[in-house]
Amino acid sequence: MVAFGKKFKESQIQEWQGCYIDYKLMKKKVNQYVRQIEESSENQTYVLKDFSRILDKQIEKLVLFLLEQQGNLATRLSHLGERQNVDTQQQTSLDVPELQRAYRDVGQDLLRLLVFVEMNAIGMRKILKKFDKRFGCQFTNYYVKTRANHPYSQLKQVFKHVGISAVAGTISRNLADLQHYQGQYVSIYDQPSLSIQDPVVENIKAAVDRLSTSTNYLQYLGKHALIMSEELPTSAEDYAINEKYHIMSLLLNLANTFLYMVNSYIIVPTADNYSVSLGAAATICGTVIGSMAFGQIFSSVYFSAWSNKSYIRPLIFSSIVLLIGNTMYALAYDLNSIYILLIGRIFCGLGSARAVNRRYISDCVPLKIRMKASAGFVSASALGMACGPALAGILQIRFTIFKITFNEVTLPGWIMAFAWLVYLLWLCISFREPSFEDTENSVRSSKTGSTKSGDLENGSITQSLLSLPDMKHHDEDEGEVQDSLEPKQQNEEERDCDISEESEEIQKPVNSVVSAYKLLTPSVKVQLLIYFMLKYAMEILLAESSVITSYYFVWSSSNVAVFLACLGLTVLPVNIFVGSYISNIFEERQVLLASQILVLLGIVLSFQIVTPYTIPQYVCSALITFVFAEVLEGVNLSLLSRVMSSRLSRGTYNAGLLSTEAGTLARVIADGTITLAGYWGMSRLLNTTLLPSLMICISCIAATFYTYNSLY
Incomplete structure (x- = not known):
């Protein structure tokens, strides 16, 4: 296993080697600080001050070089622009292909510079992470905030990309202008959505987006889905590689996700009426709704394992099982059997292919x-x-065909059965199975490939950083080669320390429950507990809504459907607001704690303390609970993606599966709670089901306080 520091050095562009941050020096300083504090020869204030000074100098060196290179690129672009203008004014023929090639050469060098900046940014993040871990402090937060917000900030030069964006804009405009002479002129300023789609320009845009460290909406939702993107670039040309994926296959995966969620919630407004029509109590709706989640507990595991070998086969199996399950759900009315109804819903849960959908995006969609x-x-x-x-x-x-009843309680089953039949046909016709051999070879080469600086010297960036994805997992730098002049004792101490830390990050896919459990640190356990809590609270709210509103307010199924649809429509606006605004102002752990407190407030307001229980009280408390549970879900999964071991991003028992299992288990228990609480009578149902939510939420807040300092 090759160390990060060694990979960092080997992957450097040879002529720029003196301009990279000195990762090796900073690593030695961290180890030196540890020894100094242990020996009480230096206090922590001195360590923080000295390390800040070293970081400032390293960033200054990086920024000055970056500005110099941007100036060189700007000079080249200026000369190309003058040549283009002279030819135009003198009405001489333009050598369009030659000019386009020259502009693209500048673009390739800009892309090369972006990879250089990204490597340094990742090295800086890793050394800050190492420092925080070794000293148990929050130095990273302090350093980034004080430097990024200062009027003379040099960090902004690295991460705001003003100069880089200007160079990219010049390249884009001139390439578009050259197309004018071919009769296809479009202004990038008048119609940016129709601007030139040159491969080099698109690669630069992708690289700039990747380099950005600010939280935007897409990054927020990506973390919300726990679909991990590689932290490091493999090479500058990786942005240009047209990875083997099929857009229709991606759409089919998203369609599967959409249909499954429709399938989950389409029965909620009518599940109580369906239960009553079959001779059961209205509160059996909890079991009816929860039986789908019960089936999903098992399906998530075998679908996650199945997706190691195929994507289309599990999707076909999922569609068939869902088709059967929905048909059984619809036929239960005419068969007058609550058992057929429950079995049908369990089948629907057994057809949950969300693990496959998530895995396809993670493995087969271009970076x-x-x-x-x-x-x-x-x-x-x-x-x-x-x-x-x-x-x-x-x-x-309501109508009947061949003695089969179609009404408000059976139509959801029939509609979804038809939808899954259409989807199955579309899947068989349009889905393209990716080559698993190519995928494995790509992953293997990314972990074992070596880099030759000569490729970069010749202007080829094909292999410049092929082995770098492995770097993100090797935070503690096992076995880095030391200078022969260093004391032998120091080498041994550093090597022993690094090996012990590196052993935690051995990169093997997590394919067993035992391996996954060993990687669950207290922070990760708290995040999974919070996820359990928010899913429990949301399921109690949604699953019993038809029963509660019917008992207290005499709402019809249509009223309940409108209410639940309005709640569901808040999801995207809330995520946009949090991902684009809130997460850029407050720390995610602050939002996490505040959201839990507000969920607790919503639960408390939901209790029936005085009579009568009013519609405004129910609607307002439900809105508070649901909205802030949604905020909590996004922030929780975003934090989970940071605090979890990198090993949990791959394998059968990955973080996505663990969070799905935690949420699904919460739904099963919540729906079972509704059914059990029904035995105490409808008048006690609301308070009885809310009490566990209240206790779990309080426990989560206490656990968050306990692990607060590790949530960053």
């Missing part, structure tokens, strides 16, 4: 659009959650 695909995954889920109840509200008709 430069993976965040957009991740945002599409979350958006499809949110849209399905809103459309399900809304569709149920429309299906208020």
Whole structure:
């Protein structure tokens, strides 16, 4: 296993080697500080001050070089522009292909510079992470905030990309202008959406987006979906590689996500009426709704394992099982069997292929659009959650064909069975199975490939950083080669320390429950507990809504459907607001704690303390609980993606599966709670089901305080 420091050095562009941050020096300083503090020869204040000074000098060196290179690129662009203008004014023929090639050469050098900046930015983040871990402090937060917000900030030069964007804009405009002479002129300023789609320009844009460290909406939703993107570039040309993926296959995965969420929530407004029509109590709706989640507990595991070998086969199996399950759900009315109803819903849960959908995006979608695909995954889920109840509200008709009844309680099953049949046919016709051999070879080469500086010297960036994805997992730099002049004792101490830390990051896919459990640090456990809590609270609210509103307010199924659809429609606006605004102002752990407190407030307001129980109290408390549970879900999963071990991003028992299992288990227990609480009578149902939510939420807040300092 090769150390980060060694890979960092080997991957450097040879003529720029003296301009990279000195990662090796900073690593030695961290180890030196540890020894000094242990020996009480220096206090912590001195360490923080000295390390800040070293970082400032390293960033200054990087920024000055960056400005110099930007100036060189600007000079080259200026000369090309003058040549182009002279030829135009003198009405001489332009050598368009030659000029285009020259502009693209500048673009390639700009892309090369972006990879250089990204490598340094990652090295800086890793040394800050190492410092925080070794000293148990929050130095990173202090350093970034004080430097990024200062009027003379040099960090802004690295991360705001003003100069880089200007160079990219000049290249784009001139390439578009050259197309004018071919009769295809479009102004990038008048119609930016129709601007030139040159491969080099697109690669630069992707690289700039990747380099950005600010939280934007797509990054937020990507983390919300727990679909991990590689932290490090493999090479500058990786942005240009047209990875083998099929856009229709991606759309089919998103369609599967959407339909499954519709399938989950389309029965919520009518589940109580369906239960009553079959001779059961209205509160059995909790079991009816929860039986789908019960099936999903098992399906998530085998679908996650199945996706190691195929994507289309598990999707076909999922569609068939869902087709059967929805048909059984619809036929239960004419068969007058609550058992057929429950078995049908369990089948629907056994057909949950969300693990496959998430895995396809993670493994098969090109890096430069993976965040957009991740945002599409979350958006499809949110849209399905809103459309399900809304569709149920429309299906208020009744007719019979061949003694088969179609009414408000059976139509959701028939509609979804038909939808899955159409989807199955579309899947068989249009889905393209990716080559798993190519995928494995790509992953293997990214972990074992070596770099030759000569490739970069010759202007080829094909292999410049092929081995760098492995760097993100090797935070503690096992076995870095030391200078022969260093004391032997110091080498041994550093090597022993690095090996012990590196052993935590051995990169093997997590394919067993035991391996996954060993990687669950206290911070990760708290995040999973919070996820359990918010899913429990949301399921209690949604699953018992038809029963509660019917008992207290005499709402019809249509009223309940409209109410649930309105709640579902808040998901995307809330995520946009949090991802684009709140997360850029406050720390995620601050938002996490505040959201839990507000969820607690919503739960408290939901209790029936005085009589009568009013519609404004119910609606307001439900809105507070649901909205802030949504905020909490996004921030929670975003934090989970940071505090979890990098090993949990891959394998069968990955973080996505663990969070899904935690949420699904919460839904099962919540729905079971509704059914059990029904035995105490309808008048006690609301308070009885809210009490566990209250206790779990209080426990989560206490656990968050306990692990607060580690949540960054």
